[in-house]
Amino acid sequence: xxxxxxxxRLARILDRAAARLTDVEMPEKGWIATMRxxxxxxxxxxxxxxxxxxxxxYQAERSEKDGAVSLxxxxxxxxxxxxxxxxxxxxxxxxxxxxxxxxRRNAKRAAGEDPGFATLPKEDQQDWIDDMAAQQLHDxxxxxxxx
Numbered sequence: 001x002x003x004x005x006x007x008x009r010l011a012r013i014l015d016r017a018a019a020r021l022t023d024v025e026m027p028e029k030g031w032i033a034t035m036r037x038x039x040x041x042x043x044x045x046x047x048x049x050x051x052x053x054x055x056x057x058y059q060a061e062r063s064e065k066d067g068a069v070s071l072x073x074x075x076x077x078x079x080x081x082x083x084x085x086x087x088x089x090x091x092x093x094x095x096x097x098x099x100x101x102x103x104r105r106n107a108k109r110a111a112g113e114d115p116g117f118a119t120l121p122k123e124d125q126q127d128w129i130d131d132m133a134a135q136q137l138h139d140x141x142x143x144x145x146x147x
Contacts, residue, residue: 010095011094014089015091018094029065031078044060057077071087075145100133104129106136111129
């Protein structure tokens with residue numbers, strides 16, 4: 001498991017990538033067909049460059065739309081059309097926010113399991129949850145992401 005500084009560096013990489021890819025959506029026809037059509041290439045021409053049949057290109061286009069195309073196929077087809085395939089998993093919101101939300105869920109769950117929690121004044125309950133969430137973020141226990 002990476003240490004705190006490594007986790008922060010990795011989080012910044014993901015957050016920057018997410019910011020750059022915010023508006024990227026798959027075209028209606030899929031990336032393979034869109035690139036091929038934009039270039040004015042036939043499936044036959046792509047197939048010749050890739051060393052496969054025309055039907056294999058059409059099948060890859062259909063598979064992409066179904067979410068069943070392989071990463072290797074995408075990479076090879078992109079290269080055959082003079083492009084490159086980019087693959088990424090990016091967070092829906094900043095990594096630190098995802099971690100904070102999980103820490104708060106964990107703290108609220110722990111509050112429900114602590115018999116003395118309900119007897120605390122309301123403002124102390126909030127402080128208890130905030131402190132527990134901060135402790136969770138600091139310690140990152142092995143069960144941090146357990147639901």
